[in-house]
Amino acid sequence: MMILHGAAIGTVNGSAAEVQKILYQQNHHMLIAQALTMKLLHKMVADAKIGPAPNISYVYPKTCKPEDILAMQNFSAIRNWLYLDMAVYGRYNTVAWNFMEKTGITPTIEAGDMEALKDAKPDFIAFNYYATATVADGSAIFEDDESGDQQISIGMKGFYAGSKNEHLQKTQFGWEVDPEGFRITLREIYDRYHLPLIVTExxxxxxxxxxxxxxxxxxxxxxxxxxxxxxxxxxxxxxxxxxxxxxxxxxxxxxxxxxxxxxxxxxxxxxxxxxxxxxxxxxxxxxxxxxxxxxxxxxxxxxxx
Known part of the structure; x- marks a missing residue:
């Protein structure tokens, strides 16, 4: 579960803004469906265990410059906490929502949506991990690029710019390999949400x-x-x-x-x-x-x- 670049997965066509708005609307519906499913299972089976399963990547700043730190926080919110804050707390992450408002891609929220989202109570967090991400200040990006995949960050003007991490090796397909980042990601998720974890991929x-x-x-x-x-x-x-x-x-x-x-x-x-x-x-x-x-x-x- 995450917003993939529309061009990369071939699900939607149109301008970058149109594609993103459609994807974030679809994501809103998916989050509601997830919440209703968790609530229904707990109602049907009292001792059942259920939780979300997003793709999560810890995000490093390129340098210790404040602008890079802000970019890291921006991308972390968009890439990770949007999905887990909603699953655990039933609300949109503040930084992620601000990003959607500033780019004009906020989803339409119908009556009852947020109430349904708040009722879900996950028992654990499942997540997929392949590598971390590294980003830098996004103010220098002139055109947004939507051709990346789930592990290769491109950037969003004014918010973050994808960057290489020279400290990490890469796979044959260009994905960075970061075992220590796996430990960092596990610690970060557990510290934020205090729920048991399961690695699903x-x-x-x-x-x-x-x-x-x-x-x-x-x-x-x-x-x-x-x-x-x-x-x-x-x-x-x-x-x-x-x-x-x-x-x-x-x-x-x-x-x-x-x-x-x-x-x-x-x-x-x-x-x-x-x-x-x-x-x-x-x-x-x-x-x-x-x-x-x-x-x-x-x-x-x-x-x-």
């Missing part, structure tokens, strides 16, 4: 290849997951109540932005973007590694290369 998309022996040796995926699980353990030591961790994903599937060439799974599917081939399933090296991780309840993270 965390993984590495890559160009996996089958070698001459019919194997997929994806040590890079194992290393990525090793580091993130270790940081999750440290977050628990910090006092974060983490109920569960779910890697993404069990099997190769279609990526929102890069199609089938970007593989996430522990299990390889023998097909290409345009050719289904025989759809044979092949267990990658990471499959056997994660099987061991599960059996040891996360204690054994070693990789025998």
């Amino acid at each position: 965390n993984g590495l998309g890559a160009y996996d290849e089958v070698n001459e022996n019919g194997e997929i040796i994806d040590d890079y995926r194992i290393e990525y997951l090793q580091k993130h699980i270790m940081q999750a353990k440290l977050a628990i030591d910090d006092g974060v109540e983490l109920l569960g961790y779910c890697p993404w994903s069990a099997i190769d599937l279609i990526s929102t932005h890069q199609g089938f060439v970007k593989r996430y799974g522990f299990i390889y599917v023998n097909r290409t973007e345009d050719d289904l081939k025989d759809m044979k399933r092949l267990k990658k090296k990471s499959f056997y590694w994660y099987k061991k991780v599960i059996a040891s309840n996360g204690e054994d993270l070693t990789n025998n290369k």
